[in-house]
Amino acid sequence: WLVVSRLLAIPLIAGVGFELIRYMARHRYNPIVRVALLPVLGTQKFTTREPSDDMLEVAITAFNSAREGEEESTGAAA
Numbered sequence: 001w002l003v004v005s006r007l008l009a010i011p012l013i014a015g016v017g018f019e020l021i022r023y024m025a026r027h028r029y030n031p032i033v034r035v036a037l038l039p040v041l042g043t044q045k046f047t048t049r050e051p052s053d054d055m056l057e058v059a060i061t062a063f064n065s066a067r068e069g070e071e072e073s074t075g076a077a078a
Helices: 002-026 031-045 051-078
Strands: none
Touching: 002 051
16 A cells, blocks of 8 residues: 555656746746755755766767757658
8 A cells, every 4th residue: 555655646746846846947036946946956066067078079979960860850751
């Protein structure tokens, strides 16, 4: 029963979280929202870093390959 109740709660929790994120994005200059976002932004700053040049090169190559594939598929459909 415990597992079933937790599985049923997943959509509710995800929905509430999604709405909170939307609200905070729309009201990010509100002082209360800014205070609520401090732990989130602090965690983001702590867990992320600037990409190295190699990482950027891979990302650009992947983006260009995806774009070329998209152009080919749109060109074939037209």
